[in-house]
Amino acid sequence: MSTLNKRIVILGAGYAGIFLSTNLSSKLDKDSNEIILIDRNNYHQLMQEIHLVASGFRTADQLKIPISSLIQGKNVHFIQDDIKRIIPDKNLISLNSGDIKYDELIVCLGSSTKYFNIPGADKYTLPIRSIYDASIIHDHISKIISDENKKHNIVIVGAGATGISLGSALAEMINASPNKGNIKVNIIEATSTILPGWDIRVKNKTEEILKDKGIRIFHNSLVERVEERTLFLKDGLEINSSLIIWTAGVRGYNIDIEPTIDKTNDGRIIVNEYCQTNQYKNIYSIGDLAAMKNSKGTLYPPLAQIAVRQARYLADNMAEYYIKGNEPKEKFDYEIKAQIISVGSDEYVGLLNNYVVSGDLAKMIDEFTKQTYMKSLKTGGKNISVNLYENDFFSQVMAGITFAGFTFFKGLEKLA
Numbered sequence: 101m102s103t104l105n106k107r108i109v110i111l112g113a114g115y116a117g118i119f120l121s122t123n124l125s126s127k128l129d130k131d132s133n134e135i136i137l138i139d140r141n142n143y144h145q146l147m148q149e150i151h152l153v154a155s156g157f158r159t160a161d162q163l164k165i166p167i168s169s170l171i172q173g174k175n176v177h178f179i180q181d182d183i184k185r186i187i188p189d190k191n192l193i194s195l196n197s198g199d200i201k202y203d204e205l206i207v208c209l210g211s212s213t214k215y216f217n218i219p220g221a222d223k224y225t226l227p228i229r230s231i232y233d234a235s236i237i238h239d240h241i242s243k244i245i246s247d248e249n250k251k252h253n254i255v256i257v258g259a260g261a262t263g264i265s266l267g268s269a270l271a272e273m274i275n276a277s278p279n280k281g282n283i284k285v286n287i288i289e290a291t292s293t294i295l296p297g298w299d300i301r302v303k304n305k306t307e308e309i310l311k312d313k314g315i316r317i318f319h320n321s322l323v324e325r326v327e328e329r330t331l332f333l334k335d336g337l338e339i340n341s342s343l344i345i346w347t348a349g350v351r352g353y354n355i356d357i358e359p360t361i362d363k364t365n366d367g368r369i370i371v372n373e374y375c376q377t378n379q380y381k382n383i384y385s386i387g388d389l390a391a392m393k394n395s396k397g398t399l400y401p402p403l404a405q406i407a408v409r410q411a412r413y414l415a416d417n418m419a420e421y422y423i424k425g426n427e428p429k430e431k432f433d434y435e436i437k438a439q440i441i442s443v444g445s446d447e448y449v450g451l452l453n454n455y456v457v458s459g460d461l462a463k464m465i466d467e468f469t470k471q472t473y474m475k476s477l478k479t480g481g482k483n484i485s486v487n488l489y490e491n492d493f494f495s496q497v498m499a500g501i502t503f504a505g506f507t508f509f510k511g512l513e514k515l516a
């Protein structure tokens with residue numbers, strides 16, 4: 101345990117911030133070091149399921165975990181406030197309620213929607229980046245479903261994982277309603293395939309599922325501008341829509357840092373493989389907001405599984421090296437082993453160790469990871485489900501054995 105007297109301030113209680121604060125609290129001496137966690141919300145959001153709030157398969161409350169329940173009994177002091185500005189030269193954070201000093205600062209404020217400067221996109225479309233956004237979409241969809249007098253188009257711009265999951269869930273909601281014949285879900289994608297960057301086998305399987313749900317997909321379709329209820333594509337096509345949802349781009353959350361530090365064009369804070377920023381030794385960034393290159397030289401994608409691993413890595417380094425003023429030995433290095441996408445209220449498809457999984461197996465993997473993820477949230481530590489996503493041989497074997505046991509007991513539950 102370290103005994104140095106430091107105040108560590110963590111901005112954002114998303115996947116990165118929660119894991120970092122709970123994990124770090126178990127590693128640092130309680131009496132000497134102070135860990136402060138700040139977020140505008142007093143709950144942690146389970147982002148992977150927010151499309152199910154938009155489609156009414158989950159309530160907003162089901163996806164909000166009170167931060168107090170996650171940090172209970174830990175050396176973490178939570179402040180609910182809006183973070184306005186970071187002033188690195190004074191080691192100071194400006195909050196709505198006043199200023200706060202830090203010795204070490206970790207910025208994990210996540211991401212926001214990127215509109216590519218397309219005219220009207222930010223004004224006439226809805227984003228889906230929080231439970232709040234999802235609830236607003238749900239209100240709109242509910243009105244559309246209850247309107248039996250008109251035909252409606254719902255348009256989702258972007259066929260990445262968020263657009264696909266949202267489109268599938270909305271189509272399922274609509275198909276279960278008496279008004280299904282009047283409403284069509286459309287997904288607009290700028291490139292030639294859905295799920296850019298994913299394995300071709302997963303793309304094909306997912307496209308089959310979307311077609312079965314009656315979703316219309318527009319490939320190679322670039323949005324030129326958006327007006328109220330109308331989308332104009334570069335190829336001249338105009339699509340009228342009762343609701344347009346924008347999932348096409350992600351950028352780093354725009355936090356004011358004065359003087360500024362190095363960021364990418366997409367507003368992500370540039371960090372090295374040790375999570376450190378270029379300009380300040382005591383400022384780090386992890387999660388969606390951090391732009392860190394992997395061993396192949398490309399940026400890690402904005403995914404919860406990356407945020408969680410960076411948090412655990414940084415907690416180790418913080419306790420072992422940084423607060424003692426030393427440099428860490430090992431770089432962060434992670435290879436994505438598993439990716440599962442939700443394609444309906446209870447349907448999944450994905451890739452595990454290069455095998456395509458769908459149907460009951462994919463569903464079981466998703467349930468397994470979610471259930472055990474909830475347990476690891478409180479400790480910030482590794483557990484067996486998270487191991488399914490780990491790179492080392494031991495973790496993979498342990499995860500395999502536990503998953504087999506989980507599947508067996510689930511099977512028994514079904515028989516009973």
Ligand SMILES: Cc1cc2nc3c(=O)[nH]c(=O)nc-3n(C[C@H](O)[C@H](O)[C@H](O)COP(=O)(O)OP(=O)(O)OC[C@H]3O[C@@H](n4cnc5c(N)ncnc54)[C@H](O)[C@@H]3O)c2cc1C
Nearest residue numbers: 112114115116140147148183209210387388402403404405
């Ligand atoms: C619809 C959807 C589905 C997704 N599904 C998956 C999935 O299946 N698998 C996967 O790996 N990833 C998924 N992701 C991505 C995943 O949610 C992110 O990678 C992850 O949330 C990043 O964690 P983070 O801690 O960096 O940011 P976040 O989890 O976004 O946390 C940022 C925190 O900062 C707080 N905050 C921001 N600005 C301020 C401010 N000014 N003041 C105070 N607080 C502030 C926010 O309230 C939030 O709590 C999905 C994302 C979306 C939108």
